[in-house]
Amino acid sequence: MKKHEFNRLIQPIRRIFCPENRNPYARKRVAGCCVLVGILLIKMVGACQNDGLIAIGNTRSFLPKLSQYGIFQGNPANLNPSADFHLYELASTLFTDYAGKQRLIKLPPGTSLAAQGDGFPAFPSGTMLVKTFYYDKNQRDPSNGKVIIETRLLVKTDLGWNVATYLWADDQQEATLVTSGFTKTVNWVDGNGTAQVIAYHVPSERECTTCHQLSGDVVPIGPKLRNLNRPVTRNNRTLNQLDYLQQAGILSALSSSSVSALPAYSDADLPLETRARAYAEINCAHCHQAAGYAASTKLFFNYELPYDQTTIARHKGQIIHLMETGKMPRLGTTVVDQTGLALLKSYINSLP
Amino acid sequence: MNALPFLLAALMPLTLAGQPAARQRPHRASIGIQVSPLLGYRTIGTSTVDQRVVTNRNGLEIPWWGYTASISLSVPVSKRIALESGVGYVSRGYQTRPQALDWPGTVSDLPLSSTTRFGYHFLSIPGKATYTFGTGKLRGIVEAGFSMNVFIDQRVTIITRYAERETESASRKEVGVSRFSLFALIGAGVCYPISSRINVTLAPVFQYGITPLRPGLAVREHLYSGGVTIGLARRF
Numbered sequence: 370m371k372k373h374e375f376n377r378l379i380q381p382i383r384r385i386f387c388p389e390n391r392n393p394y395a396r397k398r399v400a401g402c403c404v405l406v407g408i409l410l411i412k413m414v415g416a417c418q419n420d421g422l423i424a425i426g427n428t429r430s431f432l433p434k435l436s437q438y439g440i441f442q443g444n445p446a447n448l449n450p451s452a453d454f455h456l457y458e459l460a461s462t463l464f465t466d467y468a469g470k471q472r473l474i475k476l477p478p479g480t481s482l483a484a485q486g487d488g489f490p491a492f493p494s495g496t497m498l499v500k501t502f503y504y505d506k507n508q509r510d511p512s513n514g515k516v517i518i519e520t521r522l523l524v525k526t527d528l529g530w531n532v533a534t535y536l537w538a539d540d541q542q543e544a545t546l547v548t549s550g551f552t553k554t555v556n557w558v559d560g561n562g563t564a565q566v567i568a569y570h571v572p573s574e575r576e577c578t579t580c581h582q583l584s585g586d587v588v589p590i591g592p593k594l595r596n597l598n599r600p601v602t603r604n605n606r607t608l609n610q611l612d613y614l615q616q617a618g619i620l621s622a623l624s625s626s627s628v629s630a631l632p633a634y635s636d637a638d639l640p641l642e643t644r645a646r647a648y649a650e651i652n653c654a655h656c657h658q659a660a661g662y663a664a665s666t667k668l669f670f671n672y673e674l675p676y677d678q679t680t681i682a683r684h685k686g687q688i689i690h691l692m693e694t695g696k697m698p699r700l701g702t703t704v705v706d707q708t709g710l711a712l713l714k715s716y717i718n719s720l721p
Numbered sequence: 722m723n724a725l726p727f728l729l730a731a732l733m734p735l736t737l738a739g740q741p742a743a744r745q746r747p748h749r750a751s752i753g754i755q756v757s758p759l760l761g762y763r764t765i766g767t768s769t770v771d772q773r774v775v776t777n778r779n780g781l782e783i784p785w786w787g788y789t790a791s792i793s794l795s796v797p798v799s800k801r802i803a804l805e806s807g808v809g810y811v812s813r814g815y816q817t818r819p820q821a822l823d824w825p826g827t828v829s830d831l832p833l834s835s836t837t838r839f840g841y842h843f844l845s846i847p848g849k850a851t852y853t854f855g856t857g858k859l860r861g862i863v864e865a866g867f868s869m870n871v872f873i874d875q876r877v878t879i880i881t882r883y884a885e886r887e888t889e890s891a892s893r894k895e896v897g898v899s900r901f902s903l904f905a906l907i908g909a910g911v912c913y914p915i916s917s918r919i920n921v922t923l924a925p926v927f928q929y930g931i932t933p934l935r936p937g938l939a940v941r942e943h944l945y946s947g948g949v950t951i952g953l954a955r956r957f
Contacts, residue, residue: 418899418936418937419899419900419901419936420896420897420898420899420900420935420936420937421895421896421897421900422896422897424937433770506824506825507825510825513825514825536773536774545773546770547770547771547773547774548770548771548938548939549768549771549774549935549938549939549940550774550897550935550938551774551777551778552837552839552877554817554820554822554835554837554879556822556823556824556832556835558824558825558831564824564830564831564832564881566822566832566835566879566881567879568837568877568879568892570877573897573935573938575897575935575937575938576897579896694893695892695893695894696893696894696895699894699895699896700894700896700897702892703877703892704890704892
């Protein structure tokens, strides 16, 4: 490039920065323009912080390795809980891309859960809820082993609940704290003998707190007393889980018959409406309730809410469409729960 | 990757506002369409707490093709400089390397490997300045500016490869990504008139996300893409 061509190229820039070339009117215009663009940029960058999630910061820090909490004893890959950690099961469970889940609870010594109706019990400060997500390599033959993906912790302090996610290493011996989320390829053989491959998403902290919140406070989703009120087998004996938890000293004294029971939506013997509402309670209602993330939709799925107040009737087509296209749930899944979708479709089609 | 050079480059068009007030407008405004194949990727910052995520992702992920299609209005502000804006659709992202799949040995017809593609779709509203130089029919152009991207959705596609076939499944999500993101763009190329009113442009363009893809995370991820824009513009 010749010198005069270069000079012509940079002439506009020289007009700004070289006083002898600067037009006073242009200078004012440049200043005004820069201020306006600056304000616009700041506003735009501010808007860029909106990702549609609800971030609630932790009030305590978490250790970098899962093993530091002593949750499992022996070979970690066996998920054999230590003595302080007690297994619990739910009647109806949240769908998470067909992952299997192990749920554990640990309470501080000398404390127990206090019943508050059939909703969440009062959790003492120091309560730790542990949920580990895994896939049996072959669901038709669990002896082929499992792949453990992640363990999520909910830890209560005096200031509220805190969330953490630990990503398991490929050797299944340790899990590491992750806060920013991660997508991992997972494959297994399902119950029909079909190969499944998915991009399993380990959630970020922001994603965790979006679903695990009511009115801006982090809360658990599953362990409401009515969802714990189900039979379990412990020490080769089948008994009501609420009774078992009392015997184990985890739950304060109450009569299990005084607590309502959330049905298992997987139980095909139950009425269609009961199953569908139970599915919606555990898979949708944590957001779709008056204090939840999706409160503005006015579509509520709480099991205890009378049908007339749910507005399901007004959203029938939308519910099916959003589930079919995978847009709902907005978080926590990457594949459509075909069984759940079929259940809700049958229910909605049965409505007047 | 440091965003500062791109930010500075993109701010350069502001200097054009300092042109003398008495402008001649030898050219009229033009309306155009542009398409561009893009090769997209991302930068991810280091993070003490999520170092394992960063290491895993850097070991796994590679660039992937996307594209952009847009319509634009270009208004000349001097003989050589024009301001341009419009609206477009952008698909950009990245993918994983093919990952070998491990299966229990008792089942037949199993996939051998899989690839995961992360596609992000945006509505883009660019604002850029174009400087034309040279004489004759074939002229050079340099362009720089910003593009405001409005997030539409994120699509994660799994490509599963069997011995003799391939299957795809995808999921869409509409949250977890910044609803608005700001990209700096710079490009340079050539412009050629194919008639008295119609110009064709060919310009390699590079775009870099100044704002993170997902806000508030320890691992800051910025998308970027490069491609060759092919444009057709008609003067009024």
